[in-house]
Amino acid sequence: MIVKQVPVRDIIETNAYFYIDEKSKHGFLIDAGAEAEKLLKIIRDNGWTIEKLLITHGHFDHIGAVEKIAKTLNIPYLAHENGREYLPNPTYNLSAFFGNDIVLNNAEYLQDGAEITLDAAPNVKLKVIHTPGHTQDGVVYYDESNSLAFVGDTIFKRGIGRTDIPGGDYNQLQQSICNKIFTFLNDTILYSGHSEPTTVSAEK
Template identity: 35%
Template sequence: MIKYLTYGVSPFQQNCRIVFCPDNRNAVIADPGDSARELALEAEKLKLNPVAILLTHGHQDHAGAAQDLARLLNIKIIGPEHGDAFLLEGMSYQGQMLGLPPVDNFAPDIWVTDGQELDLQLNEPVKVIHTPGHTPGGVCYYFEKSGLLLSGDTLFAGSVGRTDFPRGNARDLVQSITEKLFLLPDSVKVLSGHGPETTIGNEKKHNPSLAYMMHLAK
């Protein structure tokens, strides 16, 4: 079974996660929005072998340290879906909007697609679920065997991702959650980009923000 550790990075306390297989010690680092050197040192301290960086979407608080971390560890950046190219290609301007230090524009080594299965050397496949709405190219990563979902800024505990950023879309977000994420088992643990963990079942029953967004999207 996959294990993970959570680190709050950037002034937005974005949840960066080191996800690893305890058997072979291979790891992926998901959404390193800041603190590249610290994350690299943490992986070394834990005696892990990072094999890739996963990005759920192109906002700087999730992707800002990806380039530096990839260079430090000599690993590839995977994701998001190509719809977020405009965000990564405009990364140098995002800092001005978000009040964060400037970061160079970049593209990942691998764009992902909906339904794709990734072999990240973690002894279980990772499924890509394209979940537009917060951003057009946003994705979630589903570890079916371990019952874990890296949901980025699509779904939170009691809330959902904002859609008032460039190319956000409330109707798309509602469809991504209700027609894709809510088809997963209720027991799946949702590891959100901000805030506490939750489950699919809990969010089906108790998510007031989603109910409000469904009303707006009609």
């Protein structure tokens, strides 16, 4: 698998990730927070086909370019079912605080434990693991066979997500990290929304 981290910035810098099957050149884009044109150019330049756009949680800095990219590529965007509270709601997705409302009404919603399979290579799949605490709709997209996971703002290199925002809950975040992420194999690479990659063992 190819994993390409691309920092994008509107108000703050957030990592977008391309997760691409080398052979078919098909894959997913995880968290398109801003700079739609830059992300679309990378897709074109590499000859990739993005089948779906995956959202780790419904905060403005992770969803700001979703609508533009989903429309341009004519692909669906997916988020945890609790994202119903965040994606269409500028107060909950925090975009209202910056005077540029984001309202996403057309997400496909996922349940904990769902698997997202790549159409072009059905052996490539990501498991949806609900990890609330930073938000109520936080998920990790976990590729167990390649020992990697996209963790959004649940955990960072030497840090954890904020919980002082709507839907934040410190105890819940601690449980999501200790009871879910820390059960992955120690050498699992964690790709977060706002830091360099890290590993389970390093954060334990």
